[in-house]
Amino acid sequence: MAARVRIYLEQKAKLEDAKPPRVRCLKCRKPEITCYCAELQPFLSEPQIIILMHPLEFKHPIGTGRLTHNCLSNSQLWVGADFANSSRLNSLLVDQNNSVTLLFPNKSSQDLSLLNHVERRSFLDTKKNNVIIVLDATWHLAKKMLHRTPELQKIPRICFTPVEHSKFIVRRQPHPKCYSTIEAVHEVLVLLNPEDAKKPQHLMDMFQNMLAKQLSFKNHLRPSRHKKGYERRKAKARQIQKV
Numbered sequence: 001m002a003a004r005v006r007i008y009l010e011q012k013a014k015l016e017d018a019k020p021p022r023v024r025c026l027k028c029r030k031p032e033i034t035c036y037c038a039e040l041q042p043f044l045s046e047p048q049i050i051i052l053m054h055p056l057e058f059k060h061p062i063g064t065g066r067l068t069h070n071c072l073s074n075s076q077l078w079v080g081a082d083f084a085n086s087s088r089l090n091s092l093l094v095d096q097n098n099s100v101t102l103l104f105p106n107k108s109s110q111d112l113s114l115l116n117h118v119e120r121r122s123f124l125d126t127k128k129n130n131v132i133i134v135l136d137a138t139w140h141l142a143k144k145m146l147h148r149t150p151e152l153q154k155i156p157r158i159c160f161t162p163v164e165h166s167k168f169i170v171r172r173q174p175h176p177k178c179y180s181t182i183e184a185v186h187e188v189l190v191l192l193n194p195e196d197a198k199k200p201q202h203l204m205d206m207f208q209n210m211l212a213k214q215l216s217f218k219n220h221l222r223p224s225r226h227k228k229g230y231e232r233r234k235a236k237a238r239q240i241q242k243v
Contacts, residue, residue, distance in 0.1 A: 034217075036209060036210060041071075042071060043072065043073060043199045043202065044072075045199070047192065048075065049068070049134060050075065050131055050132070051068060051078070051134050051181065052080065052083060052134070052135050053066075053079045053136040053137070054081060054136065054141045055079055055080070056138075057136050058079050062171055062214060063181075064180045064210075067206055068136075068185050071182075071202060072185075081148070082144075084149050084150060089149075089151060092131065093155065097129055099124075099128040100131045101133070101156045101157065101158050102133045102135075102155050102157045102158070103132050103134045103135075103159065103185075104146065105157075109157040110123075110158045110159070111160060111161055112158055112159070113160045113161040113191065114161070132188060136181045139174055139178060160184075160187050160188060162177040162187070164177075166178055166179050167183065167207070169211070182203050182206075182207045183204075183207065185200075185203060186200050186204055186207075
């Protein structure tokens with residue numbers, strides 16, 4: 001058994017050495033073939049968006065948090081599993097010049113979709129720097145981030161009512177109307193600035209471009225031997241059930 005493992009590791013090392021390293025873009029951290037930076041048209045958003053990204057999301061090859069950040073020239077992206085001892089977050093929250101809310105749905109959240117035009121406009125404080133904090137993680141990890149950061153639990157929360165299913169079909173969602181970070185930010189910016197919806201549309205344009213690239217690569221991938229084996233076992237199980 002040890003000899004087989006050794007041979008396997010040697011063959012694997014040879015294959016890895018034969019593959020040239022993929023050159024990645026330093027801004028979007030994607031391979032050059034999927035880099036989207038040339039298509040970016042960053043714009044200022046009102047309110048300002050601050051993205052709290054979980055470390056596992058930071059490493060995920062298909063995420064929308066960084067794409068959202070790169071689309072918004074005045075946004076900030078902070079990486080961490082919890083922000084209980086974050087000096088940046090504490091400074092943001094104690095600054096009286098800031099009006100900070102958290103985008104997170106629960107019973108106490110203010111649903112922007114239920115507000116009329118006047119109420120939405122009055123939601124933004126014209127005398128302060130309006131900031132919306134967004135948690136960029138899976139729903140399970142986002143709840144953990146919120147639980148581990150008491151400071152976030154004290155600030156007002158907002159949400160919206162999705163009218164369509166999420167278009168983020170390259171990653172599994174717990175519910176069809178659970179939006180990705182970029183979809184959620186786009187929805188909030190449109191709700192709060194309905195007269196200037198052309199700027200936020202760039203978020204969705206970039207999102208659709210990213211999805212198109214990912215789907216094109218997926219269609220050209222050969223099924224792995226593991227998938228083929230799984231399909232064979234599935235077919236065999238169906239035959240046994242018929243008997």
